Amino acid sequence: MKAMQISQYGKDEKVILTEVKTPAVGAHDILIEVYAASVNPVDYKLRDGALKAVRPKKLPLTLGNDFAGIVTKIGAEVTRFKVGDAVYGAASADRWGSFAEYFVVGEQYAALKPSNLSFTEAASLPLTALTAYQALTEWLDVQPGQKIFIPGGAGGVGVVAIPIAKHLGAYVATTGSPRGRELINSLHPDLFIDYQTTDFSKQLTNYDGVFDTRGGDDLIKAFSILKPKGKIVSIAGIPDKAFAKREELPQAIQLALAINARKVHSLAKKHEVSYHYFMKRADGIQLEKITHLIEKGVIKPIIDKIFTFEETQAALDYVEAGKTKGKVVITVKGHLS
Numbered sequence: 001m002k003a004m005q006i007s008q009y010g011k012d013e014k015v016i017l018t019e020v021k022t023p024a025v026g027a028h029d030i031l032i033e034v035y036a037a038s039v040n041p042v043d044y045k046l047r048d049g050a051l052k053a054v055r056p057k058k059l060p061l062t063l064g065n066d067f068a069g070i071v072t073k074i075g076a077e078v079t080r081f082k083v084g085d086a087v088y089g090a091a092s093a094d095r096w097g098s099f100a101e102y103f104v105v106g107e108q109y110a111a112l113k114p115s116n117l118s119f120t121e122a123a124s125l126p127l128t129a130l131t132a133y134q135a136l137t138e139w140l141d142v143q144p145g146q147k148i149f150i151p152g153g154a155g156g157v158g159v160v161a162i163p164i165a166k167h168l169g170a171y172v173a174t175t176g177s178p179r180g181r182e183l184i185n186s187l188h189p190d191l192f193i194d195y196q197t198t199d200f201s202k203q204l205t206n207y208d209g210v211f212d213t214r215g216g217d218d219l220i221k222a223f224s225i226l227k228p229k230g231k232i233v234s235i236a237g238i239p240d241k242a243f244a245k246r247e248e249l250p251q252a253i254q255l256a257l258a259i260n261a262r263k264v265h266s267l268a269k270k271h272e273v274s275y276h277y278f279m280k281r282a283d284g285i286q287l288e289k290i291t292h293l294i295e296k297g298v299i300k301p302i303i304d305k306i307f308t309f310e311e312t313q314a315a316l317d318y319v320e321a322g323k324t325k326g327k328v329v330i331t332v333k334g335h336l337s
């Protein structure tokens, strides 16, 4: 089968269309003929080698985590799916490789494709929707009436996080530029702040929670907008020792991350708030709950651009440029519906 692979880490490394063996199917696995896959920033970060310490991989590596397609083979113990099912999902951290004609995942990481979405639309959602859902429900435990700040409203994560937070009953503030304003407004946040002209930390006070999708200065400034006992959960900021322990990373990495996160933890202490960093958990059962939100119209796919399989490198370059509005999808089998 054909797969889009890197053979070494590096910013200048390009994905190459490579002939590889179709993956073997374990007892609890399903083999998926990939119709569409979406691109996430994690794909170019993996290629750079930036995640080597926390997500070590064997090279050559087929990139891609999100997938939508048809089940073509099932393992002997599989109970949730049958051959011919249309499925979607985001793979677990140890299996990567949806930029390929076939992809094998544990059945616990997939869900039936939402009935109201095409394969292309379905592939755009799992990784970002699981991330947003976990941040808002598991880490921030958003309650009706709470004030939640979600910077980066036009990004792949932002466009699903805003509707989920609104659905949970939160008052939602977000940031974006004039390039994303119309899209963000269509998601009905309560407050839009143009990050190019306005410093959000001068405008927002007494927030219950921050879902940090930006990291950097935005994360540092976010501490000052929280009320005491407020919470920051970050997916783009600074991994800390608690994250390393949960992920069972080696002691040396736990120590390095403890040192790395000293500044954010001392800010958290100063402001009497909490700081957590997490990486999305692949979870097919939780994805079924997300499917329900998709079929009810709470979450809608927002696709900025569609590339063909052969154009995977261009799709990665486009996402890496950092201006994506919603998601970028690669059609592997050329199906648009």
Ligand SMILES: NC(=O)c1ccc[n+]([C@@H]2O[C@H](COP(=O)([O-])OP(=O)(O)OC[C@H]3O[C@@H](n4cnc5c(N)ncnc54)[C@H](OP(=O)(O)O)[C@@H]3O)[C@@H](O)[C@H]2O)c1
Pocket: 040, 041, 042, 045, 127, 128, 131, 151, 152, 153, 154, 155, 156, 157, 158, 175, 176, 177, 178, 179, 180, 195, 213, 214, 234, 235, 236, 278, 279, 280, 319, 322, 323, 324, 325, 326
């Ligand atoms: N830990 C995890 O499990 C996990 C999961 C998913 C994502 N992530 C990380 O989360 C981050 C966001 O992911 P994503 O998929 O949403 O990224 P993305 O789609 O690439 O974000 C692009 C968007 O960010 C906006 N943006 C750029 N600078 C901004 C700023 N200063 N303030 C507000 N918006 C700004 C851009 O809008 P303009 O063009 O208008 O500037 C653009 O629309 C990435 O670092 C990704 O790696 C982590």
